[in-house]
Amino acid sequence: xxxxxxxxxxxxxxxxxxxxxxxxxxxxxxxxxxxxxxxxxxxxxxxxxxxxxxxxxxxxxxxxxxxxxxxxxxxxxxxxxxxxxxxxxxxxxxxxxxxxxxxxxxxxxxxxxxxxxxxxxxxxxxxxxxxxxxxxxxxxxxxxxxxxxxxxxxxxxxxxxxxxxxxx
Amino acid sequence: xxxxxxxxxxxxxxxxxxxxxxxxxxxxxxxxxxxxxx
Numbered sequence: 001x002x003x004x005x006x007x008x009x010x011x012x013x014x015x016x017x018x019x020x021x022x023x024x025x026x027x028x029x030x031x032x033x034x035x036x037x038x039x040x041x042x043x044x045x046x047x048x049x050x051x052x053x054x055x056x057x058x059x060x061x062x063x064x065x066x067x068x069x070x071x072x073x074x075x076x077x078x079x080x081x082x083x084x085x086x087x088x089x090x091x092x093x094x095x096x097x098x099x100x101x102x103x104x105x106x107x108x109x110x111x112x113x114x115x116x117x118x119x120x121x122x123x124x125x126x127x128x129x130x131x132x133x134x135x136x137x138x139x140x141x142x143x144x145x146x147x148x149x150x151x152x153x154x155x156x157x158x159x160x161x162x163x164x165x166x167x168x
Numbered sequence: 169x170x171x172x173x174x175x176x177x178x179x180x181x182x183x184x185x186x187x188x189x190x191x192x193x194x195x196x197x198x199x200x201x202x203x204x205x206x
């Protein structure tokens with residue numbers, strides 16, 4: 001097996017183990033599964049184009065995650081411009097309205113607060129792991145989580161109604 | 169009733185789990201990228 005094959009194999013393994021968590025992260029931030037998959041795919045394409053370097057990093061996933069975050073923000077910005085310039089095509093399978101609101105409330109937060117919430121509340125990483133990933137003290141992560149949740153929750157307004165028709 | 173912090177965290181977790189459990193449709197990522205020619 002030559003160096004190119006090794007690189008391909010290591011990327012394939014990375015792709016298989018990372019794609020679903022990254023799609024899920026993108027979904028939390030966009031509210032649209034198709035968009036989340038497209039943006040994650042783009043993030044992986046960029047990762048592959050630099051894989052020789054990225055594969056040597058301690059945590060390649062953190063690099064792809066940052067690319068994905070930037071793609072989500074750019075995509076949201078393009079959407080706002082498109083909406084201002086005319087009607088937006090209706091997707092084949094429209095995303096869930098309540099989740100679109102959740103995603104919009106998240107994206108309205110400062111970057112660090114949003115990332116902390118997505119990693120901790122979404123991906124289930126511990127405060128310690130998020131602190132390592134974001135290179136800040138644990139207390140800072142706790143503060144971002146608390147402030148971010150409170151601000152985003154206030155934007156969401158009334159609590160959602162449960163399946164039995166009562167507020168959860 | 170206003171959504172509180174814990175409810176918001178639960179909503180985020182629920183959205184994440186829903187997406188993680190949904191299989192995606194993927195193009196062949198490396199061939200689509202044009203390959204790492206290095």
